[in-house]
Amino acid sequence: xxxxxxxxxxxxxxxxxxxxxxxxxxxxxxxxxxxxxxxxxxxxxxxxxxxxxxxxxxxxxxxxxxxxxxxxxxxxxxxxxxxxxxxxxxxxxxxxxxxxxxxxxxxxxxxxxxxxxxxxxxxxxxxxxxxxxxxxxxxxxxxxxxxxxxxxxxxxxxxxxxxxxxxxxxxxxxxxxxxxxxxxxxxxxxxxxxxxxxxxxxxxxxxxxxxxxxxxxxxxxxxxxxxxxxxxxxxxxxxxxxxxxxxxxxxxxxxxxxxxxxxxxxxxxxxxxxxxxxxxxxxxxxxxxxxxxxxxxxxxxxxxxxxxxxxxxxxxxxxxxxxxxxxxxxxxxxxxxxxxxxxxxxxxxxxxxxxxxxxxxxxxxxxxxxxxxxxxxxxxxxxx
Amino acid sequence: xxxxxxxxxxxxxxxxxxxxxxxxxxxxxxxxxxxxxxxxxxxxxxxxxxxxxxxxxxxxxxxxxxxxxxxxxxxxxxxxxxxxxxxxxxxxxxxxxxxxxxxxxxxxxxxxxxxxxxxxxxxxxxxxxxxxxxxxxxxxxxxxxxxxxxxxxxxxxxxxxxxxxxxxxxxxxxxxxxxxxxxxxxxxxxxxxxxxxxxxxxxxxxxxxxxxxxxxxxxxxxxxxxxxxxxxxxxxxxxxxxxxxxxxxxxxxxxxxxxxxxxxxxxxxxxxxxxxxxxxxxxxxxxxxxxxxxxxxxxxxxxxxxxxxxxxxxxxxxxxxxxxxxxxxxxxxxxxxxxxxxxxxxxxxxxxxxxxxxxxxxxxxxxxxxxxxxxxxxxxxxxxxxxxxxxxxxxxxxxxxxxxxxxxxxxxxxxxxxxxxxxxxxxxxxxxxxxxxxxxxxxxxxxxxxxxxxxxxxxx
Ligand SMILES: Cc1cc2nc3c(=O)[nH]c(=O)nc-3n(C[C@H](O)[C@H](O)[C@H](O)COP(=O)(O)OP(=O)(O)OC[C@H]3O[C@@H](n4cnc5c(N)ncnc54)[C@H](O)[C@@H]3O)c2cc1C
Ligand code: SF4
Ligand code: SF4
Numbered sequence: 001x002x003x004x005x006x007x008x009x010x011x012x013x014x015x016x017x018x019x020x021x022x023x024x025x026x027x028x029x030x031x032x033x034x035x036x037x038x039x040x041x042x043x044x045x046x047x048x049x050x051x052x053x054x055x056x057x058x059x060x061x062x063x064x065x066x067x068x069x070x071x072x073x074x075x076x077x078x079x080x081x082x083x084x085x086x087x088x089x090x091x092x093x094x095x096x097x098x099x100x101x102x103x104x105x106x107x108x109x110x111x112x113x114x115x116x117x118x119x120x121x122x123x124x125x126x127x128x129x130x131x132x133x134x135x136x137x138x139x140x141x142x143x144x145x146x147x148x149x150x151x152x153x154x155x156x157x158x159x160x161x162x163x164x165x166x167x168x169x170x171x172x173x174x175x176x177x178x179x180x181x182x183x184x185x186x187x188x189x190x191x192x193x194x195x196x197x198x199x200x201x202x203x204x205x206x207x208x209x210x211x212x213x214x215x216x217x218x219x220x221x222x223x224x225x226x227x228x229x230x231x232x233x234x235x236x237x238x239x240x241x242x243x244x245x246x247x248x249x250x251x252x253x254x255x256x257x258x259x260x261x262x263x264x265x266x267x268x269x270x271x272x273x274x275x276x277x278x279x280x281x282x283x284x285x286x287x288x289x290x291x292x293x294x295x296x297x298x299x300x301x302x303x304x305x306x307x308x309x310x311x312x313x314x315x316x317x318x319x320x321x322x323x324x325x326x327x328x329x330x331x332x333x334x335x336x337x338x339x340x341x342x343x344x345x346x347x348x349x350x351x352x353x354x355x356x357x358x359x360x361x362x363x364x365x366x367x368x369x370x371x372x373x374x375x376x377x378x379x380x381x382x383x384x
Numbered sequence: 385x386x387x388x389x390x391x392x393x394x395x396x397x398x399x400x401x402x403x404x405x406x407x408x409x410x411x412x413x414x415x416x417x418x419x420x421x422x423x424x425x426x427x428x429x430x431x432x433x434x435x436x437x438x439x440x441x442x443x444x445x446x447x448x449x450x451x452x453x454x455x456x457x458x459x460x461x462x463x464x465x466x467x468x469x470x471x472x473x474x475x476x477x478x479x480x481x482x483x484x485x486x487x488x489x490x491x492x493x494x495x496x497x498x499x500x501x502x503x504x505x506x507x508x509x510x511x512x513x514x515x516x517x518x519x520x521x522x523x524x525x526x527x528x529x530x531x532x533x534x535x536x537x538x539x540x541x542x543x544x545x546x547x548x549x550x551x552x553x554x555x556x557x558x559x560x561x562x563x564x565x566x567x568x569x570x571x572x573x574x575x576x577x578x579x580x581x582x583x584x585x586x587x588x589x590x591x592x593x594x595x596x597x598x599x600x601x602x603x604x605x606x607x608x609x610x611x612x613x614x615x616x617x618x619x620x621x622x623x624x625x626x627x628x629x630x631x632x633x634x635x636x637x638x639x640x641x642x643x644x645x646x647x648x649x650x651x652x653x654x655x656x657x658x659x660x661x662x663x664x665x666x667x668x669x670x671x672x673x674x675x676x677x678x679x680x681x682x683x684x685x686x687x688x689x690x691x692x693x694x695x696x697x698x699x700x701x702x703x704x705x706x707x708x709x710x711x712x713x714x715x716x717x718x719x720x721x722x723x724x725x726x727x728x729x730x731x732x733x734x735x736x737x738x739x740x741x742x743x744x745x746x747x748x749x750x751x752x753x754x755x756x757x758x759x760x761x762x763x764x765x766x767x768x769x770x771x772x773x774x775x776x777x778x779x780x781x782x783x784x785x786x787x788x789x790x791x792x793x794x795x796x797x798x799x800x801x802x803x804x805x806x807x808x809x810x811x812x813x814x815x816x817x818x819x820x821x822x823x824x825x826x827x828x829x830x831x832x833x834x835x836x837x838x839x840x841x842x843x844x
Binding site: 015036055061064079082 | 404405415426454502505521716717
C-alpha cells in the first residue's frame with residue numbers, strides 16, 4: 001500500500017479529533033460512533049494492523065474505513081508532519097480493499113453504477129442536462145466558461161434547483177457559460193475517494209479529452225467536489241484548466257454591484273463544505289456574497305471555517321450512507337448547531353451539503369425554524 | 385452473542401457495545417511500550433445508571449472492568465491485563481455546573497481537558513483550571529486519578545489537590561459521593577473538615593471505583609501571560625534557582641527542559657518561567673521579581689535569561705503544548721514514553737545526569753522535562769525517550785532504559801508516578817508493610833471480587 005511507511009507514525013494523541021480550540025470532537029465518524037477505532041488515529045492503527053495481518057478485512061473494518069467522510073479535519077489538526085497525507089492514507093487503504101474486491105455493498109453498487117451509467121442514479125445520460133430546461137443556460141460551444149454540474153446537480157431534485165439558481169445567476173451576470181448537457185460525465189471525485197483509482201483515471205482522462213476537444217480553458221463548477229478534483233487531481237493527468245467554484249465568480253460580481261440586489265431581513269449562518277473549505281482553503285467567497293446582501297445578519301456557528309463540522313456526506317457517504325442514521329449522524333448534529341446560532345437559514349455552497357442538511361432538518365422536525373438554502377438561492381431571492 | 389455480550393449491549397445500546405476484533409485490537413494497547421492484552425468487550429456508556437449496571441454485571445459474573453479516558457497515561461494503565469470489559473468514558477463528557485463565585489466546575493467522568501478549556505474560555509473568560517500538557521483529549525477524571533500535574537501545580541500542588549468533590553461508582557454498583565457533596569448540594573470541599581475519603585480512590589487507577597463526576601477548582605485567569613527562559617549549564621545549581629523563583633510567589637508555572645537538539649540546547653538546562661498579570665504593570669512587576677530572584681546567578685556567570693524568539697513563544701504559551709506530543713515523531717516513528725517519578729527538587733542534577741547516561745547507553749533520543757510541584761516541595765522529572773514504532777530493537781532499548789529509570793528513581797528516594805504494573809510491584813515491595821496493609825484492606829473491601837482494573841495495585 002502507498003504510505004505503508006507512514007502508518008506506524010501515528011501516536012494516537014487524538015488532536016485530529018478536535019477543532020483547533022477543542023470546542024468539540026470534530027471528526028464526524030468519531031463523533032457518531034464514539035469508539036476510538038472510528039477516529040483518525042484509530043484508522044491509522046487498524047490499517048497498520050491489517051497490513052501486518054493482525055486483523056482481517058471484516059464488515060466492521062470496511063465500515064470503519066468507508067465511513068470516513070474525507071472531511072480533512074484530521075489533516076487540519078493532526079500535529080505531526082505527515083498530517084497532509086492522512087486522507088490520502090485512508091483512500092489508499094480503500095484502494096487496496098477495492099483491489100481485493102472486499103468492500104461494502106453500497107460502495108460496490110455506487111462504483112458499478114458509475115461504471116455502467118456514468119452516474120450513481122442509474123439514469124440515462126440524456127437526462128443529465130434536463131435541469132437546464134426553461135433556463136437561459138446554453139449548451140457549451142465556445143463560451144468563455146464551461147459550467148460543470150456534476151451528478152448531484154444533474155439528477156437529484158434538490159441539486160437541480162441549485163443548478164438552475166446558479167446557472168441563471170451566471171447568465172444574468174452576463175457571463176459567457178455553457179453546459180455539456182448529455183455529454184457531461186461524472187467528475188470522479190467520489191470514485192477516487194472511494195478507492196477505485198482505475199475508474200477514476202478512466203473518468204478523468206475521458207473528461208480531459210472531452211474538455212480539450214471542445215476547447216475548454218476555464219471551468220466553473222457547481223459542486224465543490226468537482227472543483228476539488230479538477231483543481232487537484234486532473235493536472236497530474238495532463239488536465240490543466242482554470243477552475244473556479246461558482247461562489248468565487250459571483251463574489252466579485254456581487255460585491256461590485258454588477259448584480260444589483262434588494263435587501264433581505266434574515267439571520268443566516270453559513271456551513272463550510274469540506275471540499276471548498278478545508279480541502280481548497282476557500283472560506284471567504286461565499287461569505288463575501290452573503291455579506292454583500294443588504295440587511296442580512298451573518299452569524300457563525302461555533303465550528304466554522306477550518307473548524308467546520310462536516311455534514312457527513314463526503315468521501316462517498318452521500319451515496320453510500322455508511323455514516324448516516326441516528327441522532328448523532330453528522331448532519332443532524334450540524335443542523336442543531338446551526339439552530340443554536342438563532343439563524344433561520346443555513347446557507348450552503350454545495351448540493352451534497354444542501355441535501356444532507358435538508359434531510360436532517362426534516363428528521364429533526366425543524367422545518368418551521370430552519371431552512372437550508374444554497375448561497376445562489378439566497379441571492380436569487382434578492383434579485384431586483 | 386454470548387449472554388454477557390447481550391447484557392452489555394442491552395445496557396449501553398448495541399451501537400456502543402463491541403466484541404469485534406477491531407476494537408479488541410485497538411483497546412488492547414496504549415501508545416506506550418507495555419505489551420498488549422485484548423479486552424473481551426468494549427463499551428462506551430452514556431450515564432451513571434449504565435455504569436452502575438455494568439459494574440453490577442461485572443461483579444456478578446466476576447469479569448474485569450477497566451475504565452479508560454483517552455488512554456494517554458502511556459504506562460499501560462488502561463490495558464485490560466486480564467481481559468474483560470474496557471469502558472471508554474469519553475461519551476460522558478458534559479460540563480454539568482459552574483459555580484463562578486465559588487470557583488469550581490462539576491464535570492462528568494469522561495470530560496476532556498480540551499473541552500473544559502474551550503468551555504471556560506467561551507463562557508467564563510476569568511476562570512481557568514490546571515491544564516496538563518497531555519493531548520487535549522485526555523480526561524480530567526483520569527488525570528486526577530493518576531495525580532497529574534498542570535499549569536497551576538507550582539502554585540496549588542497536584543491536580544488532584546485541586547478537586548472539590550467526587551462521585552464514584554463502586555464495584556458493587558453503588559454510587560458514592562465524596563466530599564461536601566455527600567451532605568450538601570454544594571461541591572466546595574473534597575473532604576475537610578470531615579475525613580477525606582478521596583484517598584480511597586485517587587491514585588488507585590480505577591482499581592477501587594469509577595469516577596463518574598468530579599468537581600475541579602477553578603482559579604483566576606489573568607488577562608496576560610508570558611514566559612521567560614533562564615538558561616544554565618550548572619545543573620547542580622538548578623535546585624537553588626528554583627528555590628529562589630518559588631520564593632517570589634510570583635510565578636505561575638516552572639518547567640525545566642534539557643535536550644540534545646537543536647544543537648544550541650545541548651548541555652543546557654532551560655528553566656521556563658511562566659508569569660501572568662491583569663495589567664502591564666502587574667506583569668512587568670512579576671517579571672522584574674523573577675529577574676531579581678536570579679540575579680546572583682547572573683552575576684556569578686552561572687546563567688542568564690535568553691531572549692525567547694517570537695516563533696518559540698506561542699509554542700511555549702499554548703495550552704496544552706502540542707510540541708510535547710510532537711516529540712513522539714522525532715525519530716519518524718510515532719512513539720515516546722516517559723517515566724516521571726515524583727522526586728525532591730534537590731535530585732535534579734542526578735536526574736539530569738541519569739537521562740544523558742541512559743540515552744547514550746541505549747542510543748536513544750531523549751528529553752528531560754521537569755515540572756515543579758508546589759513551592760519547591762517536589763518535582764516531576766520526566767525521563768522521556770522517543771522511539772520508532774516500526775523498530776522493535778529501539779522499542780526494546782527504550783523499555784530497558786525506562787526500567788533503569790525506575791530502579792534509579794526508587795534508589796534516589798523518588799515515588800513512581802502513573803506507575804507501570806512492574807513499578808507498582810517494586811513500590812509495594814519497598815513500601816512500609818503497615819502502609820501496604822492499609823492498601824490491602826481498602827482494596828479487599830471496595831473490590832472484594834478483584835474485578836476493578838485487575839493487575840493494578842494488587843497487594844499480595
Ligand atoms: C504528550 C503527553 C504529555 C503529557 N503531559 C502531561 C502533563 O503535563 N501532566 C500530566 O499530569 N500528565 C501528562 N501526561 C500523562 C497523561 O496523558 C495525562 O495524565 C492524562 O490526563 C491521562 O488522562 P487519560 O484520560 O488519557 O487517562 P487514561 O490513560 O485513560 O487513564 C489513566 C488511569 O485512570 C483510570 N481511569 C480513567 N478514567 C477513569 C475514571 N473515570 N474513573 C476511574 N478511573 C479512571 C484508568 O483505568 C487508568 O488507570 C502526558 C501524556 C502525553 C502523551
Ligand atoms: S477525514 Fe474527517 S471523517 Fe475521515 S478520519 Fe479525518 S476527520 Fe475523520
Ligand atoms: S493522526 Fe495525528 S493527531 Fe491523530 S492521533 Fe495520529 S498522530 Fe495524533
